[in-house]
């Protein structure tokens with residue numbers, strides 16, 4: 001069917017591509033490079049095409065953050081960009097008279113939220129919602145925010161306050177390997193995909209210094225224990241136990257070397273997330289003693305065996 005857009009035909013060309021509307025062509029062909037548009041509200045006309053072209057131009061120029069009004073759009077660079085997350089940059093955003101005037105960045109969002117708490121404007125409690133599809137970089141972004149607050153929400157003059165903020169950051173960072181071992185899995189989109197939601201609460205005192213933190217998890221994808229889509233895996237912890245248990249533990253847990261379980265597909269894939277030692281270390285730092293750990297892993301291993309009874313083992 002013939003479609004008319006702004007009075008122009010939108011018939012596909014010889015390559016099957018639809019011709020661009022005149023106003024789109026004008027916008028995309030303008031003198032100012034698209035990559036300079038640091039706020040998507042400046043994109044005019046706002047269409048999927050113009051927004052994506054703008055984000056693409058910025059991505060090609062290694063500019064991974066763009067504002068969209070009061071929302072920040074973060075593109076996943078899929079490569080390390082250390083200068084983008086340096087402590088110097090954190091301090092720059094923290095010290096800026098107007099951080100919103102600096103380039104769009106997750107530290108800008110972090111700082112603005114921190115200032116809202118400080119200025120005691122209602123609501124004093126502030127929330128940052130990090131959302132996106134699997135592999136978009138939500139976990140990464142949350143970690144960046146934690147690191148940012150550990151630096152800024154500590155008194156520069158009080159060594160004690162600095163130590164507390166660092167200790168809280170360390171405990172939260174230590175909770176990551178544990179939660180990831182039990183709640184993350186390798187999926188088609190992300191080798192280390194979180195299969196649960198997380199609510200992290202940072203507590204500040206009256207002088208806006210970090211005094212505590214709480215992490216609440218929800219909506220764990222429990223069905224993954226018994227069913228994994230093809231080419232996906234079960235939760236990391238099962239592979240960690242099978243690959244990382246020492247000789248004594250193998251005897252105790254009835255886990256012969258090289259045993260294969262039908263509920264643990266694709267065990268031949270070696271991921272950096274398979275490291276049992278990292279999980280154990282982090283559990284110890286969180287105060288989970290070696291005997292308690294032993295009981296937890298024993299139960300995990302039994303769970304796999306019981307499930308194995310319901311399904312054909314690998315041949």
Ligand SMILES: Nc1ncnc2c1ncn2[C@@H]1O[C@H](COP(=O)(O)OP(=O)(O)OP(=O)(O)O)[C@@H](O)[C@H]1O
Pocket residue numbers: 075076077078079080081132133134135136137138139140141190192193194195
């Ligand atoms: N800002 C970034 N800089 C460099 N690498 C990044 C960045 N953001 C994400 N990545 C890379 O992308 C991978 C996937 O990101 P992440 O695990 O944060 O996604 P996610 O949105 O939490 O996914 P899921 O919902 O599946 O848990 C990371 O392991 C990391 O390698």
